[in-house]
Amino acid sequence: MTGPTRAEYCVIACAEAWRDAGEILASPMGLIPSVGARLARLTFSPDLLLTDGEALLVRPDGTVEGWLPYRQHLALVSGGRRHVMMGASQIDRFGNQNISCIGDWERPKRQLLGVRGAPVNTLNNPTSYWVPKHSRRVFVEKVDMVCGVGYDHAAAHPDTSRFHRIPRVVSDLGVFDFATPDHSMRLASLHPGSTVEQVREATGFALMVPDDLPYTREPTSDELKLIREVLDPRNTRSREVGS
């Protein structure tokens, strides 16, 4: 078997978000987070719940085990038994995320999706992010519209944000967290093949980098086999992240 690709390190980094999560809903948005969530479910987090992307709860093989229409899904969010991994058109030093628009909200330069469920997600259940192409356009000093709430804004409302947590941000270059005294973003691990310089170059704010920086862990041979033969045999993951 050939060695892991960059996309496969990303799958592992996403899967790790759901380690020790228990019996909760894993809500991955995007292809690689979805492969990651199913990998976690098939290996080290067997109690995870998954959806078909619409109203059904399914096992990794597609067997339906429950019903979760949007109305119940939103109730589950406020119950907190969920860890979502959302995308981010912009994300800043404190983990504020934007998927609404670029430029002035009143008359945007570029209209995007809208806030969607980012405000409710970030105040109610752990919310991680996936960025397939790490760049200064995404990792910005300040987002144009706060959709997902970051640590600085959460701190201004300590009672309402008591369930706020951003466990990790995964990009094609590495894994990031907020385990710093002021909850600013930190490089937590580098994917093999990336360098700290490359990450700094592609990040629009000063990033905390620990002295003993680890690499993102290697997939086991069983995990690689699952990814390549069961979860994504058509290798669509390589279209989301290049080598």
Place this chain on the structure above:
Amino acid sequence: MSDKTMSAEEVVSRLESGMTLGIGGWGSRRKPMALVRALLRSDVTDLTIVSYGGPDIGMLAAAGRIRRLVTAFVTLDSIPLEPHYRAARERGAFELMEIDEAMFMWGLHAAANRLPFLPVRAGVGSDVMRVNPGLRTVTSPYEDGETFVAMPALRMDAALVHMGRADRLGNGRCLGPDPYFDDLFCEAADAAYMSCERIVDTAELSKEAAPQSLLIKRHTVTGVVEAPNGAHFTSCAPDYGRDEAFQRKYAATPWPEFAERFLAGDEQAYQSAVREDS
């Protein structure tokens, strides 16, 4: 008991410029498109639209019918960004109340329950509060003292929804896996108009149906419209999936050209044009 069947044109004749209209479905899924197309053929305009947005919003925005939009997103699902909505927003075509998906849902619940607002743990700390300066917070009167957004009721003059089956009295059956929020839209509006794939007898509507699929209750419905393929090009599971090829064409065609080709005639002309094109 009264027969509530009517044509899409009769529905639209009961709508007026300046009204607040709710539109059911979600993104590019089970949108009451035949009713939206009828609306586009009328001169009703200056609307406040309340919708988990899809091509309903793209079309009404492109046609300049929206004065104010209340939404959490506008998307075509398989095409993430709705091009006609984007263009309208980028030229500042209408006012926007951009709120979170859960805030939207609690706004519907509040309206359906005749409450002025409901508390929701969403919005605080986000720019939803900055871009909606009218939103207020409320503090729990109990010992926890927590602060929430007081999501105002999203009360509507009329709601438009699309179901798989309905009877002539206004009972509607949802055959698909997700009811979205269509029953809430009907309860939160002063008048609700339901289009459906097929009108059937009440006995047939409920025969072999799981009771919970009987989603829409007749006391919430003012008019019933039989509109086969009426959600096209959005999905209407299990009757049909989204017409992806047509949606791509919609997204790629300049609006005036699309409107000229597909929306110049009535619903029958639309459906024929779709068949000719596929």
